[in-house]
Amino acid sequence: MTPSNYWRNPDRASPVNLAVVRVLTGLYAVWKLLSYEWLALSTYPYVVFAESPHAYLVSPVVLDVLPALVAVTVGLILAVVVGYRLAATGFLSAVLLAYLSGVHYAVSNQGSTFLPVVYLLLLFALFSSEDRLSVDAIRRTAGWSTASLNRRLTTDTPETYRHSALQWTLLVVAFVYFFTGLGKILDGGAQWATAGNLSRTILTDSYMYLDGVPPVGRFIIEHEVLALGAGAGTLVLELGFVFVVVLGAPLWPAVVGLLGMHTFIAVGMHILFFDQYLLFTLFLPWDDIYGRLWRPEPLTVLYDDDCHVCARLLYPFELLDVDDSIEFVTPATAPERCPSEVDAPPTTAVSVFDERGDGSHGYRALRYLAVHSRVLAPLGWAMGIGPCATLCQSAYDRATADRAQQADQGAENRSSEEV
Secondary structure: OOOOOOOOOEEEEOOHHHHHHHHHHHHHHHHHHOOHHHHOOOOOOOOOHHOOOOHHOHHHHHHHHHHHHHHHHHHHHHHHHHOHHHHHHHHHHHHHHHOOOHHHHHOOOHHHHHHHHHHHHHHHOHHHHHHHHHHHHHHHHHHOOOHHHHHHHHHOOOOEEOHHHHHHHHHHHHHHHHHHHHHHHHHHHHHHHHHHHHHHHHHHHHHHHHHOOOHHHHHHEEEEEHHHHHHHHHHHHHHHHHHHHOOOOOOHHHHHHHHHHHHHHHHOOOOOOOOHHHHOOOOOOOHHHHHHHHOOOEEEEOOOOOOOHHHHHHHHHHHHHHOEEEEOOOOOOOOOOOOHHHOOOOOOOEEOOOOOOEEEHHHHHHHHHHHOOOHHHHHHHHOOHHHHHHHHHHHHHHHOOOHHHOOOOOOOHOOOOOO
16 A cells, blocks of 8 residues: 555545645644644743744734634634535635644744644635535535436445645655755755765754764764764655655655654654654545455445435545445336335335345435445434434434425536536
8 A cells, every 4th residue: 555646646546635634734734733722822921932032923912812713723624624614614724724833942942833723624625515425515416406316325436535635745855855955055064965974963852852972873883884874875765755745756665764763763763753654644545445455245225216305415425435335226127126115104215125125224224334334433423322313313303394395496507416
């Protein structure tokens, strides 16, 4: 499972990757944001910030409302996680996160690690129309005709999904490494890559910030060839990664090298760039991983093709079906293994049948599909719990009660149905 070079090819056969990256990025941002002691920071006297180059970001008023500002930012990021109003929530959360990073950076050096997240949030907002597995995408299907939804569910026409947010994120990451390496060259020239320079760097950092030189660091210092290779290799990896990306070469050798570099820094100097490990996981082929790890049983979904709501509810499951284990059929095209709905309520709009012909109907069918998709299994579990089950069942019944009157309702005339 090697990282994908999205700059060479931003198209995938499934929208899963973009959704996974959006969720992982948002949850990581929330976790990291809440790991900082903002409440304690808000009690600092203003004079603590006054001497910082970032003092212009802080005022007594800001300190008073800092916890509330963090809560608003968390709420916006969670909206990004589910894909709600992405254009607005992505932009606003990026701005607030960048601002909070600056406030925190006034008293620490940890705020800069939010920069990749800020870039991603901005790109999610900019390319929000490409995200198909989001609340926004489900809301947009309200403007599609029933016939269009039926075609997407029942036909096997290949479709590609563009991942521009990941394409530009990869380029940004590559240039960040490039300018980091360029800064080393401009600062020390070829001398930066010498064995003596790296050894002095390890010694200086160890005695300034640690109790002594770590064993791996000491081993490097004692072997000049290793120190020379590590210094020169750092420059080659940092300066060369952008060329690997732009030329469309496979990413995995460069990624392995960069992660090896960060691992060396972690064990040799006790400086852990934890964010970089997570950053490169964003470029993994999550759709392939999802398809290979889980081999769900084949299912047949029988639904009322005159029910616009039913088709909308089923469309996300079709997108998640990366290995084509689900067959969507209508009463007119149902295979023999789909029994008649004699065991289902008369108003059943959706039924799911397994290979043995056992079926689930109505709301229970949607729960079954959620569990079947694996990634929505927690949602399927929640859909069966007490008040949540009652409310969702009621909402489903209301949405499908008048499906006989939903047959397009003039939606065939809407030109905005296609994405």
